[in-house]
Structure formats: C-alpha cells, structure tokens
Amino acid sequence: MPLSPKSVLSNAIVRAALKQAWLDSNPGVTGGHEEGGFVVQDAADNVRIIRWPKGLQNSILVPPHYGCKIEGQEIVASFHTHPNTGADFLQKPGETDKRAVRDDPDLKGANYVGEFVISQATVYLVTPTGQVREVDDTQAIFAG
Numbered sequence: 001m002p003l004s005p006k007s008v009l010s011n012a013i014v015r016a017a018l019k020q021a022w023l024d025s026n027p028g029v030t031g032g033h034e035e036g037g038f039v040v041q042d043a044a045d046n047v048r049i050i051r052w053p054k055g056l057q058n059s060i061l062v063p064p065h066y067g068c069k070i071e072g073q074e075i076v077a078s079f080h081t082h083p084n085t086g087a088d089f090l091q092k093p094g095e096t097d098k099r100a101v102r103d104d105p106d107l108k109g110a111n112y113v114g115e116f117v118i119s120q121a122t123v124y125l126v127t128p129t130g131q132v133r134e135v136d137d138t139q140a141i142f143a144g
C-alpha cells in the first residue's frame with residue numbers, strides 16, 4: 001500500500017522523532033536553531049530516523065541522499081523545525097523550503113510523501129511538487 005503523509009505521521013517512532021527534533025532545536029523567541037532528519041523504511045517496512053547535522057538559526061543543510069536513499073534505505077519523508085517563534089520569522093514553510101523539496105531530484109522516490117515542517121503551533125507538509133498544507137496541530141503530534 002502506498003504511504004501517505006498521514007500514515008507516516010501516525011507512526012509512533014516518527015512522532016517521537018519530530019518531538020525530539022523540536023526540543024533539540026531550543027525553540028523560543030531567541031536562541032533557536034533548525035534540526036531535521038529523514039524517515040527511512042527498510043524492505044520489511046521498519047521505520048527508522050536518520051537525523052541531519054545541527055542547523056543554523058534559519059537554515060539547515062540536508063546530507064546527500066542520491067536516488068531518494070540514504071544508508072541504502074528508502075527515504076519516505078523528511079522533516080525540519082522552525083524553532084524561532086518571534087514575529088521576525090516565518091512559521092510556515094517559505095519559498096526556500098518549497099524550492100528545496102520541489103527542485104530536489106533526489107526527493108522524488110515512489111514512497112516519498114514530502115517534508116514535514118514543525119512550527120510551534122502547526123505541522124506543515126511540503127509536498128514533492130512544492131505545495132504547502134497544514135497536516136496537524138503540533139501538540140497533537142507530540143501527544144503521541
């Protein structure tokens with residue numbers, strides 16, 4: 001069965017990873033930095049998280065992932081945080097976020113559902129074609 005953003009998000013391992021990334025990014029008006037990672041799946045459909053190196057206040061570098069794979073496993077989703085809650089910062093995904101997913105030929109795997117962007121109030125999804133939509137309340141995701 002093909003994966004959907006909802007089915008990926010319903011996985012307890014994924015929810016715990018999103019929460020951990022949020023906490024690690026030290027969210028607040030000052031002092032936050034972006035964190036992120038890949039959700040990968042093996043042939044037995046086991047889900048695993050591969051975190052990216054720590055990002056900067058307003059950006060994060062995505063490790064190489066040729067053919068929508070990393071460590072030999074299929075990437076089914078990616079995620080990063082928007083931890084800066086001050087008014088100067090965009091909470092929802094911006095143009096750079098949309099382009100980064102849409103224009104990445106290595107984020108076009110058959111089971112890749114898109115990139116989750118975690119803000120304080122809302123978890124957004126950037127789809128592989130660069131569309132943005134709200135998927136859930138952040139607190140609902142963190143509740144497990």
Ligand SMILES: [Zn+2]
Pocket residue numbers: 080081082093094097117
């Ligand atoms: Zn972003």
